[in-house]
Every structure is written in C-alpha cells, then in structure tokens.
Amino acid sequence: MSIRQAQSLGRRAFLTVGVAVATAPFFNRNRYRLFAGQQASYSRRAIDLVLSTTVVDMLSALSLSGSTYRRYLRNPDTFTAAEFQRLRDSGISVFHIGFGGDGGDQYVSMLREFGLLNGFLAHHHANLMRIDSPAALDGVKASGKIGILLGRQNAAHFRNVDDVELFHSLGQRVSQLTYNSRNLIGNGFAERRDDGISDFGVGVISRMNEVGMAIDVSHCGDRTTLDAFELSVRPVLVTHANCRALADHPRCKTDEAIRRMAARGGVMGITGVRNFVKNSEPTTIEDMLDHYDHVRRLVGVQHVGLGSDIDLDGNDDLTPEEQQSLRNLSPLYGFRAKFDIEGVDHPKRVFDLTAGLIRRGYSDADIRLVLGDNFRRVLKEIWRV
Numbered sequence: 001m002s003i004r005q006a007q008s009l010g011r012r013a014f015l016t017v018g019v020a021v022a023t024a025p026f027f028n029r030n031r032y033r034l035f036a037g038q039q040a041s042y043s044r045r046a047i048d049l050v051l052s053t054t055v056v057d058m059l060s061a062l063s064l065s066g067s068t069y070r071r072y073l074r075n076p077d078t079f080t081a082a083e084f085q086r087l088r089d090s091g092i093s094v095f096h097i098g099f100g101g102d103g104g105d106q107y108v109s110m111l112r113e114f115g116l117l118n119g120f121l122a123h124h125h126a127n128l129m130r131i132d133s134p135a136a137l138d139g140v141k142a143s144g145k146i147g148i149l150l151g152r153q154n155a156a157h158f159r160n161v162d163d164v165e166l167f168h169s170l171g172q173r174v175s176q177l178t179y180n181s182r183n184l185i186g187n188g189f190a191e192r193r194d195d196g197i198s199d200f201g202v203g204v205i206s207r208m209n210e211v212g213m214a215i216d217v218s219h220c221g222d223r224t225t226l227d228a229f230e231l232s233v234r235p236v237l238v239t240h241a242n243c244r245a246l247a248d249h250p251r252c253k254t255d256e257a258i259r260r261m262a263a264r265g266g267v268m269g270i271t272g273v274r275n276f277v278k279n280s281e282p283t284t285i286e287d288m289l290d291h292y293d294h295v296r297r298l299v300g301v302q303h304v305g306l307g308s309d310i311d312l313d314g315n316d317d318l319t320p321e322e323q324q325s326l327r328n329l330s331p332l333y334g335f336r337a338k339f340d341i342e343g344v345d346h347p348k349r350v351f352d353l354t355a356g357l358i359r360r361g362y363s364d365a366d367i368r369l370v371l372g373d374n375f376r377r378v379l380k381e382i383w384r385v
Contacts, residue, residue: 030043030044031043031044032044032047034047034348034351040348040351040352042351042354042355043355043358045358045364046351046354046355046358047351049354049364049367049368049371050091050350050351050354050371051091052368053093053367053368053371053372053373054093054094054137054138054140054141054372054373054376055091055092055093055094055306055350055371055372056092056093056094056096056305056306056371056372056375056376057092057094057095057096057269057306057307057308057350058096058149058174058237058239058240058267058269058305058306058307058375059096059098059218059239059240059269059271059307059308059309060092060095060096060097060308060309060310060311060312061095061097061099061310061311062079062095062097062148062311063311064310064311064313064314064315064318064322065318065319065322066322066325069099072120073113073116073117073119073120074116076119076120076123076124077123079120079124084124084127084128084146086312086347087146087312088146089347089348090312090347090348090349090350091348091350091351092146092350093140093141093146093147093372094131094137094140094146094147094148094149094372095146095147095148095149096149096151096174096239097117097148097149097150097151098150098151098152098153098174098175098176098216098239099113099152099153100153100154100176100179100180100219101153101154101179102154102156102179102180102181102183102188106154106156106157107157107159107163109157110152110157110167111157111170114150114167114170114171114172115170117148117150117171118130118170118171121148126145127145127146128145128146128147128148129143129145129146129147129148130147130148130149130150130171131147131148131149131173132149132150132171132173132383133383134379134380134383134384137376137379137380138376138380149173149174150170150171150172150173150174151172151173151174151175151176151214151216151239152167152172152174152175152176153176153179153216153218153219154175154176154178154179154183155175155176155177155178155183155185155204156178156179156183156184156185158175158185158204161203161204161206161207162207164204164207164208164211164213165207165211167213168211168212168213172213173212173213173214173379173383174213174214174216174237174239175208175213175214175215175216176216176217176218176219176220176239177197177201177204177205177215177216177217177220177224177228178219178220178221178224179219180219180329180330184198184200184201185197185198185200185201185204185224186198186201186220186221186224186227186228187220187221187223187224188219188220188221188224189219189220189221189222189250189251189332190250190329190330190332191221194221194222194223194224195223196221196223196224196226196227197224197227197228197231201227202231205228205231205232206231208232209232209233209234210385211385212382212383212384212385213382214234214237214378214379214382214383215228215232215234215236215237216236216237216238216239217229217236217237217238218237218238218239218240218241218269218307219251221250222250222254222257225253225257226256226257226260229257229260229261229263229264229266230260232264234264234381234382235261235264235265235266235267235378235381235382236261236264236266237261237266237267237268237269237375237378238253238257238258238261238266238267238268238269238307239269239307240269240270240271240307240308240309241253241268241269241270241271241276241307242270242271242273242276242277242291243255243258243291243294243295245294246277246278246287246290246291246294247275247276247277247278247279247291248279249275249276249279249334250332251276251332251333252276253268255298258295258298258299258303259298259299261299261303262298262299262300262303265378265381266303266378267302267303267304267305267374267375267377267378268295268303268304268305268307269304269305269306269307269308269375270288270291270292270295270304270305270306270307271307271308271309272288272308272309272310272314272340272341272344272345272349273309273310273315273339273340274335274336274338274339274340274341275333275334275335275336277291277341281336283341284341284342284343285341285342285343285344285352285353285356286356287341288341288344288356289356289357289359289360292304292357292360292370293360296366301362301366301369301370301374302369302374302377303374304369304370304374305369305370305371305372305374305375306350306353306370306371306372306375308344308349310340310345312346312347313345313346313347314339314340314345314346315339315340316338316339316340316345323339326339350371354367354371357370
C-alpha cells in the first residue's frame with residue numbers, strides 16, 4: 001500500500017501513527033518525521049509496511065510498573081485519552097499483555113485480575129478490543145481500535161483441567177505452562193532440575209488444545225519445552241525468547257527447541273531484553289536483528305515475530321525500586337546495568353525494527369510476516385475448535 005493509498009483510507013488509518021505521512025516534514029530521499037518533537041525519520045517503505053500490517057506484539061504490557069497497571073485496572077478512568085493515543089501512535093495493533101508471577105494463590109489472584117481486565121476493556125470499549133477469536137484478529141485494524149490479547153505467563157492458576165475452560169470463558173487465550181519456577185505442570189528455566197511435563201501437565205495441555213488456548217513455553221526449562229512440542233496436537237508458541245546459539249542464557253531457546261517449534265507450526269517472538277540478545281557489550285539493535293536472521297535461516301521466516309517483553313517505554317524507565325524487583329526474580333537472569341536496547345526501547349520501536357529488517361534485505365512480504373502475519377496465522381489455527 002502506498003502512502004497515497006493509505007491517505008485514501010482516511011483519518012482513522014493515520015491515527016495508527018499519529019499524523020498523516022503526507023503532512024510530515026520531508027527529508028532527504030523520501031524520509032519523513034512522523035511525530036512532533038522526534039528527530040528520527042523513516043523511509044516511505046517502512047511507514048507503508050507498518051500502516052498496512054496488523055502488527056502483533058506477543059508480549060507488551062500496558063505498563064511494566066505494577067502500581068500504574070493496578071491503577072488502570074482499579075480505576076479505568078485513569079487510563080487517559082493521551083495514553084490511548086500513545087498506543088495508537090506506536091504502530092502496534094495488538095498487544096498481548098500477559099503478566100508473570102509465582103507464589104500465592106494463583107487461582108484467586110487470576111480470577112480477580114481477569115475480572116478487572118474485562119471491566120477495564122468494557123469501560124474503554126470505544127477504543128480497545130478484546131482479541132479472543134479469529135474474527136477479532138482479522139477485524140481489529142479496520143476497527144480503529146487497539147487489540148488487547150489476554151494471557152498469563154504461568155499456568156499455576158489451573159488447579160484442575162476444568163479450570164482451563166473456566167479461564168478461557170473469561171477471555172484468556174494464551175498461557176505459558178510455567179513461569180520461572182516449578183509448578184504442577186512442569187519446570188521453569190530457573191529450577192535446578194528440569195523433569196519435564198508431569199502427568200497433570202499432560203491433561204492441562206490436552207484441555208488447552210480442546211478449548212483453543214495457545215500454549216506458550218517462553219520461560220520453561222529445556223525438557224519442559226521439548227515435552228510441550230511433543231504432547232500438543234496444536235502449534236506451541238514461544239512468545240518472547242531469543243536464540244541460545246547467539247546469547248548463551250538459559251532463558252533463550254536452543255536450536256533443537258526452535259526446530260521442534262517450527263516442525264509443529266509454531267512461531268517465536270524475539271525480545272529486546274539486553275542480556276537475552278548478547279553476552280557482552282556493546283549490545284545494539286543490530287545484535288537483536290541477528291536473532292531474527294538466525295530463526296529465519298534455521299527454520300524459515302514464517303516462524304519468527306515480535307515479542308518485545310516491555311511496555312511502550314521499557315524497563316530502563318522504571319523506578320529504581322521497580323528495577324530492583326526485576327533483579328530479584330532469579331540470579332540466573334544476570335541482568336546488566338541496562339535492561340533494554342537503545343533504538344528499540346521507545347514507543348515507536350516498531351518503525352525502527354521495520355527499518356532494520358529492510359536493512360537486512362527482507363522482502364515486504366517477509367516483513368509483514370514478522371510484524372504480525374505469522375502470529376495472526378498461528379493464533380487463528382489454535383483458536384479454531
């Protein structure tokens with residue numbers, strides 16, 4: 001779609017990026033500034049690709065700040081029109097907002113959280129859409145709304161297999177099997193031993209397949225990850241992880257796991273978490289792009305997508321206290337002084353990522369796959385029951 005064609009779609013299409021490209025300041029060789037006060041400029045090709053794609057980020061929170069997120073849910077009016085406009089300006093059409101967590105009564109806390117989330121979405125129904133069906137995925141771009149996909153980075157709230165259906169009825173469409181630690185289903189990456197999927201976990205996976213809830217293994221240990229690919233009859237996702245061949249970290253996935261994922265039709269989202277991208281400094285956007293290239297070479301471009309693992313601003317913008325809570329998750333994370341990567345840690349990062357894929361020689365069709373079409377395809381396949 002050209003910029004002139006995009007213009008013909010009217011004002012609603014351009015709300016996705018905040019301003020009409022035709023009115024943006026013109027720079028050398030058809031480059032444009034899209035946003036007031038921002039010095040970065042983007043090519044017409046990069047802008048067209050973002051405007052014409054349903055961009056899906058398979059892990060991007062409304063806010064990484066726990067206090068801000070709780071404020072949104074408890075008092076939806078505090079999520080203002082300006083904050084909604086920031087979501088639109090980002091170029092991202094669908095945000096998967098699954099949070100992580102271990103400990104406590106996960107069943108009770110998740111009943112409360114999904115109830116609050118549904119109330120929040122109902123309150124903002126004019127601007128936000130719950131993405132819970134293939135039709136919603138296909139229609140969100142044209143609706144002018146921002147899609148919110150409800151997930152959870154743990155399945156410890158499933159006390160029994162029937163709870164899978166209960167939470168599916170509340171709108172949950174994605175669940176990691178484990179977070180960092182062991183639960184009744186399997187093992188997280190931070191456990192000393194990884195004994196794989198339990199008999200209870202086999203039943204949970206089967207029920208998730210039956211109801212059409214996507215299985216995610218991003219934080220799972222290696223054995224648990226491989227077991228999930230073997231046991232599930234539907235594709236299994238890695239919504240936010242990177243390649244261990246490029247960054248030797250237990251939260252990254254081995255080439256064996258990536259091949260197994262692809263063989264079952266899954267998709268892997270690449271994150272910008274600094275120590276999952278490279279083991280040494282400097283760590284840049286080019287190092288992050290290497291992970292996209294690695295998956296593309298290993299299993300094909302149809303198996304890689306976006307999984308930022310940040311909100312619009314990134315972990316480095318959190319308060320010192322909130323950053324320390326991240327460092328306390330597990331010593332195995334080994335976070336460095338900075339969490340994020342410059343250039344992909346801001347609200348317009350999808351435009352910079354698109355520009356990077358262009359630099360790497362990706363075709364327009366392949367860039368659209370990475371930006372959202374891959375995750376749209378696999379989610380629709382999983383959700384059809």
